Amino acid sequence: MKRFHHDPVCGVRLTKGKAYYFEVVDDEEYLLCCPECQTKFIDKKRFYIKELKRKYEKNKNITKNRI
Numbered sequence: 001m002k003r004f005h006h007d008p009v010c011g012v013r014l015t016k017g018k019a020y021y022f023e024v025v026d027d028e029e030y031l032l033c034c035p036e037c038q039t040k041f042i043d044k045k046r047f048y049i050k051e052l053k054r055k056y057e058k059n060k061n062i063t064k065n066r067i
């Protein structure tokens with residue numbers, strides 16, 4: 001299973017031990033830091049997942065460019 005180490009709502013870095021809540025969507029695990037982020041995530045799941053993946057994709061490209 002793929003796990004994202006950032007809260008998709010507020011962007012804070014999390015480990016599973018620190019997360020307030022986690023949810024598995026399409027075999028990928030999303031960690032949330034607090035009840036507010038949990039509520040927002042559940043409300044607009046697809047939007048936040050898309051945004052998080054875009055952020056990860058961008059970071060990957062930055063790393064690639066540095067090499």
Ligand SMILES: [Zn+2]
Pocket residue numbers: 007009010011012032033034037
């Ligand atoms: Zn959060």
